[in-house]
Amino acid sequence: MNSIMIGNQQETSEKTDRSYPLAVQDLTVAYHRKPVLWDVGFNIPAGSLVGIVGPNGAGKSTLLKAVMGIAPIASGKVQIFGKPYKKMRQRVGYVPQKESVDWDFPVTALDVVTMGLYNQIGWCKPVRNQHRTQALQAMESVGIAELANRQISELSGGQQQRTFLARALVQNADLYLMDEPFAAVDAATENAIIQMLRKMKEDGRTSLVIHHDLQTVPSYFDHVILLNMRVVADGPVQDVFNEDNLQKTYGGRLTLLDEVSEAMRRRERSL
Amino acid sequence: MNSRIQILSDHFLEIISFHFQPAIAQNSTTWDFLKRLILLEDYNTRVVLLGTAMLGCAAGVVGVFTLLRKRALMGDAISHATLPGITLSFLLASVWGWNEKSLPLLLLGATITGLLGVIAILAIRNLTKLKEDTALGVILSVFFGAGISLLGVIQQMPRGHAAGLESFIFGKTASMVANDAVFIAAASFLSLSFCILFFKELRLLCFDEGFTGSRGYPVLTLDLLLMTAVVIISIVGLQAVGLIMIVALLVTPAASARFWTDSLGSMTCISACIGTVSGITGSAISAIYPKLPSGAMIVLVCAACFATSVATGTRRGLVIRTLRRRRMNQSIEKQHFLRTMFELSEPRNGSTPNSEVSVSQLTTARSWTERTLQSNIRRATKNEWVTRIGQRIKLTKKGRIEAERLTREHRLWELFLIHHADVALSRVDREADHIEHVLEPEIVAELESLLSEDQRTLPESPHDLAHHNLSSELTESFDQLGISREIADQEEPV
Numbered sequence: 001m002n003s004i005m006i007g008n009q010q011e012t013s014e015k016t017d018r019s020y021p022l023a024v025q026d027l028t029v030a031y032h033r034k035p036v037l038w039d040v041g042f043n044i045p046a047g048s049l050v051g052i053v054g055p056n057g058a059g060k061s062t063l064l065k066a067v068m069g070i071a072p073i074a075s076g077k078v079q080i081f082g083k084p085y086k087k088m089r090q091r092v093g094y095v096p097q098k099e100s101v102d103w104d105f106p107v108t109a110l111d112v113v114t115m116g117l118y119n120q121i122g123w124c125k126p127v128r129n130q131h132r133t134q135a136l137q138a139m140e141s142v143g144i145a146e147l148a149n150r151q152i153s154e155l156s157g158g159q160q161q162r163t164f165l166a167r168a169l170v171q172n173a174d175l176y177l178m179d180e181p182f183a184a185v186d187a188a189t190e191n192a193i194i195q196m197l198r199k200m201k202e203d204g205r206t207s208l209v210i211h212h213d214l215q216t217v218p219s220y221f222d223h224v225i226l227l228n229m230r231v232v233a234d235g236p237v238q239d240v241f242n243e244d245n246l247q248k249t250y251g252g253r254l255t256l257l258d259e260v261s262e263a264m265r266r267r268e269r270s271l
Numbered sequence: 272m273n274s275r276i277q278i279l280s281d282h283f284l285e286i287i288s289f290h291f292q293p294a295i296a297q298n299s300t301t302w303d304f305l306k307r308l309i310l311l312e313d314y315n316t317r318v319v320l321l322g323t324a325m326l327g328c329a330a331g332v333v334g335v336f337t338l339l340r341k342r343a344l345m346g347d348a349i350s351h352a353t354l355p356g357i358t359l360s361f362l363l364a365s366v367w368g369w370n371e372k373s374l375p376l377l378l379l380g381a382t383i384t385g386l387l388g389v390i391a392i393l394a395i396r397n398l399t400k401l402k403e404d405t406a407l408g409v410i411l412s413v414f415f416g417a418g419i420s421l422l423g424v425i426q427q428m429p430r431g432h433a434a435g436l437e438s439f440i441f442g443k444t445a446s447m448v449a450n451d452a453v454f455i456a457a458a459s460f461l462s463l464s465f466c467i468l469f470f471k472e473l474r475l476l477c478f479d480e481g482f483t484g485s486r487g488y489p490v491l492t493l494d495l496l497l498m499t500a501v502v503i504i505s506i507v508g509l510q511a512v513g514l515i516m517i518v519a520l521l522v523t524p525a526a527s528a529r530f531w532t533d534s535l536g537s538m539t540c541i542s543a544c545i546g547t548v549s550g551i552t553g554s555a556i557s558a559i560y561p562k563l564p565s566g567a568m569i570v571l572v573c574a575a576c577f578a579t580s581v582a583t584g585t586r587r588g589l590v591i592r593t594l595r596r597r598r599m600n601q602s603i604e605k606q607h608f609l610r611t612m613f614e615l616s617e618p619r620n621g622s623t624p625n626s627e628v629s630v631s632q633l634t635t636a637r638s639w640t641e642r643t644l645q646s647n648i649r650r651a652t653k654n655e656w657v658t659r660i661g662q663r664i665k666l667t668k669k670g671r672i673e674a675e676r677l678t679r680e681h682r683l684w685e686l687f688l689i690h691h692a693d694v695a696l697s698r699v700d701r702e703a704d705h706i707e708h709v710l711e712p713e714i715v716a717e718l719e720s721l722l723s724e725d726q727r728t729l730p731e732s733p734h735d736l737a738h739h740n741l742s743s744e745l746t747e748s749f750d751q752l753g754i755s756r757e758i759a760d761q762e763e764p765v
Contacts, residue, residue, distance in 0.1 A: 065481070100479070
């Protein structure tokens with residue numbers, strides 16, 4: 001097992017602790033004959049804000065999908081609060097990549113946010129006003145309530161991302177899995193998202209966020225997982241987010257190293 | 272030579288008159304028949320029309336979801352894959368001495384090979400690295416080819432009376448009896464209720480497959496159910512529309528509906544209506560002229576609806592888009608013209624307020640061609656914003672109010688872009704009637720205060736702005752704030 005357990009919780013690593021919002025053990029995922037993830041393992045402590053970084057094709061999105069059982073798991077075990085995902089679905093909110101859907105689809109922003117409640121509403125039952133009110137509250141919390149009746153293609157990139165966030169928020173989950181929520185959004189949206197993530201952390205919720213901008217990792221996250229088909233390192237940012245590990249993760253592809261170490265130094269100074 | 276042409280044309284006329292002979296022209300006129308058809312006096316016609324109406328309605332609704340799931344061509348592959356099933360069951364029935372024209376038997380065969388086609392497509396897509404369109408192409412042609420070969424075999428048979436089988440290819444409502452129509456209506460109703468019952472789930476599936484899966488919905492099962500609905504439509508549509516053209520009934524109404532609306536609910540309703548109308552009209556025409564295959568008629572009516580929607584659709588139609596673009600260009604021109612007029616007539620260097628502006632001044636002010644400028648002046652005169660005396664142009668009181676408002680909005684937007692560069696791009700809407708309609712009151716207030724820094728004369732409420740003569744103050748504060756000198760230089764000739 002390649003994993004390095006987070007912090008001082010190593011003692012409990014042998015049997016998955018019930019309190020972990022997410023525990024992954026020996027996870028191997030393969031599409032056709034090509035493995036995408038190999039023996040991935042890590043535990044995420046409750047109430048943490050965890051970033052996943054790694055080069056393109058490192059299996060970051062696949063990892064999130066495997067956690068939710070929508071990628072083919074060849075072997076390994078995933079537990080959410082000590083139980084299989086199927087039983088804990090209500091406690092997990094998912095924000096897919098913005099590019100994964102067709103934004104020309106004939107629905108309004110409110111329709112999209114309401115989709116987060118479909119499980120709750122139940123099969124074949126119609127969406128009622130109470131659900132719309134709930135969805136509107138979630139939209140309010142990410143600052144897009146006034147766009148509720150806009151067709152989604154009329155939203156800007158940042159507003160579309162906020163719509164997706166609201167759809168996950170409306171579920172009121174305890175663990176959030178987000179696939180590149182900061183990709184191609186304006187600075188205001190990026191700021192709003194990070195404020196929201198911090199607020200969620202204060203509320204004791206856990207977030208696992210795929211992130212592409214290495215420079216902001218030290219200021220945004222308190223834990224980080226460096227992934228490249230395997231877990232290169234995971235743990236508190238100040239312990240594992242260093243040049244050595246980044247080199248192992250990105251190899252020759254990393255050109256931002258200097259800037260990252262600069263960002264780390266800034267963080268140390270501010271602490 | 273002449274006589275030969277004569278013979279040819281006679282022959283042609285004969286063909287025409289033969290093919291377009293109305294169904295019951297022998298003992299009644301076409302109009303009588305049409306009347307009977309419209310009034311649904313004939314029981315069989317009534318039931319057949321009901322059947323095709325239900326079929327069109329269901330195909331329209333199912334089509335919306337296959338279109339949005341980007342599986343529009345799946346219907347085509349499925350329907351082509353039914354031909355070998357039809358011919359095989361015909362062959363086997365005649366070999367075993369059963370009634371080879373029994374409809375349930377033929378449709379059972381059609382269903383079996385149709386489903387085989389779906390399975391083959393999914394297998395090719397999932398087990399090989401080939402894309403879905405490749406799989407569709409392979410299966411569609413192979414199954415159809417097999418069906419055509421078997422049809423040839425049937426025609427070669429000694430007691431071969433394959434007559435009637437072609438109607439499955441091109442569709443022929445005339446061959447339908449009341450029982451068939453009831454069967455079509457029932458099967459269509461089944462597909463229709465599936466889509467209505469699972470409307471919410473299908474919307475989720477078609478919009479975001481990944482999220483659907485993550486919420487625990489069985490994506491594969493939902494997809495298969497949707498495909499089953501397509502198979503049902505294709506099978507029961509064989510008689511009325513024929514296997515080559517049924518895809519049109521699945522795709523065209525849905526594609527047309529998208530031009531009218533941005534809501535899935537309305538899109539479904541509109542698509543259902545177009546499908547129903549096409550089904551009824553197409554089969555009615557075919558009932559009057561039995562030589563015209565109903566499938567072709569239905570498809571042509573669909574195509575007419577599509578063409579109309581592309582042109583006149585209220586959301587995305589070409590006409591509305593052209594109009595919208597023209598209206599926008601005109602409003603941009605109007606803004607530019609009035610603002611230039613306003614800035615040129617602002618009191619400066621001792622000139623009197625609201626002075627006249629010459630055409631040549633305007634020409635040099637912006638990159639206007641003579642023609643655009645003249646049409647701008649004409650439009651402004653028509654709206655009573657300016658009066659024109661020879662080569663001199665003067666803002667009217669009404670024009671001045673409007674120009675002041677536009678200039679203020681312009682400057683506020685410029686300020687917004689400068690001070691809120693981070694969020695501005697997604698929020699700037701210069702087409703909005705008032706900046707207050709787009710930006711929050713606090714932001715407008717902030718911009719106002721930026722604009723009026725040290726200018727105590729500036730009014731409190733933006734809407735009162737027009738009643739004050741504040742042009743010079745505006746320009747000064749504009750300058751003091753250091754608002755993009757380049758822009759100012761470009762727009763204000765020295």
